Amino acid sequence: MNRRLFLQMFGAGIASLSLPVGASSLPSCKIIGIGAAGCNLAIALRQSNILDGAGATLSYVCVDLGPHSLEFVEAANDANPALPQIKTLMLAPVRAGGRANAARAACLHHRDALAGMLAGSDMVVLLAGLGGGTGSGVTQYMALAARAAGAVTVAAVVTPFDFEGDVRNRRANDVVERLRHDADLVMAYSNEEWINRFSGDESFLDIWDALDRHIATNLHYVVSRLCTAARLTGHPFALGFQSV
Numbered sequence: 001m002n003r004r005l006f007l008q009m010f011g012a013g014i015a016s017l018s019l020p021v022g023a024s025s026l027p028s029c030k031i032i033g034i035g036a037a038g039c040n041l042a043i044a045l046r047q048s049n050i051l052d053g054a055g056a057t058l059s060y061v062c063v064d065l066g067p068h069s070l071e072f073v074e075a076a077n078d079a080n081p082a083l084p085q086i087k088t089l090m091l092a093p094v095r096a097g098g099r100a101n102a103a104r105a106a107c108l109h110h111r112d113a114l115a116g117m118l119a120g121s122d123m124v125v126l127l128a129g130l131g132g133g134t135g136s137g138v139t140q141y142m143a144l145a146a147r148a149a150g151a152v153t154v155a156a157v158v159t160p161f162d163f164e165g166d167v168r169n170r171r172a173n174d175v176v177e178r179l180r181h182d183a184d185l186v187m188a189y190s191n192e193e194w195i196n197r198f199s200g201d202e203s204f205l206d207i208w209d210a211l212d213r214h215i216a217t218n219l220h221y222v223v224s225r226l227c228t229a230a231r232l233t234g235h236p237f238a239l240g241f242q243s244v
C-alpha cells in the first residue's frame with residue numbers, strides 16, 4: 001500500500017471506531033454495493049470469500065436505481081448458488097444518469113425499505129464508485145442512515161479517472177469529504193492513481209480486478225480487526241486507529 005492510500009484509509013478524523021457487540025454472538029456485517037461500480041465490487045467481494053473468516057455474520061445487498069447492474073448481480077447469484085446470495089433493491093425504475101440529487105430523492109422515497117435493510121446491523125460496509133449519480137447520491141444518504149441505525153459504517157469508494165472530467169472528479173471529491181464526517185472510516189481509492197501503477201500492457205478489466213482484490217484485502221483487515229476486538233473484549237471497544 002502506498003503512503004497516500006494508507007493516509008486515505010486511516011487518515012485524519014478517524015481516531016477510533018467502536019462496535020457494540022456482546023461476546024456471545026458474532027457481529028452482523030451488511031455489505032452494500034451501490035450503483036454499477038458498487039455492485040461490481042460487491043460481486044467480487046462475495047466471489048473472493050475473503051471476508052468469510054473475518055468473524056462476522058455477513059449479508060450482502062446491492063442497490064441501484066435501474067435494473068441493469070442488478071441483473072448482473074442476479075446472474076452472479078445464479079452462477080454461484082453455494083455462495084451467500086446477494087439481495088437486490090431497486091430504488092426507482094429510473095437511472096440517476098449522473099444526477100446525485102435524483103439519487104438522493106429516490107432514497108427518501110424508499111426510506112422505509114432502506115431503514116429496514118439496515119436494521120440490526122452492527123457494521124455496514126458501503127461500496128461505490130463516486131462521480132456518477134447513484135454512487136454519489138445514495139452513498140451519502142446511506143452513511144447517514146447507517147449511523148442513525150447505530151451501525152459502525154465503513155465506506156470503501158472509488159474515485160474517477162482524470163479523463164472522466166472535472167465535474168465528475170469534483171463531485172467525487174466532495175462526496176469523499178462529506179463521508180469523512182458521516183461515516184466512521186473512509187477508504188478512498190483513486191482509479192487514476194491505481195491505473196498509473198501498471199505498465200500499460202494489462203487490460204482495463206485486469207486492472208479493475210486487481211483493484212477489487214486490493215480493496216477486498218483491506219476490508220478483510222478492517223472487518224476482522226473490529227470483530228476480533230469485539231470477541232476479545234465482549235463490550236464496546238475502540239480500534240484505536242491514530243489520526244495522522
Ligand SMILES: Nc1nc2c(ncn2[C@@H]2O[C@H](COP(=O)(O)OP(=O)(O)OP(=O)(O)O)[C@@H](O)[C@H]2O)c(=O)[nH]1
Pocket residue numbers: 034035036037038040041095096097098099128129130131132133134135136158159160161164168191208211
Ligand atoms: N474500480 C472500478 N471503478 C468503476 C467501475 N465501474 C465504474 N467505475 C468508476 O465509478 C464511477 C461511477 O460510475 P458508476 O458506478 O457507473 O456510476 P453510478 O454510481 O452507477 O451512477 P449513475 O449511473 O451515473 O447514476 C465511474 O466514474 C468510474 O470511475 C468498476 O467496475 N470498478
Ligand SMILES: [Mg+2]
Pocket residue numbers: 035036132134
Ligand atoms: Mg449507474
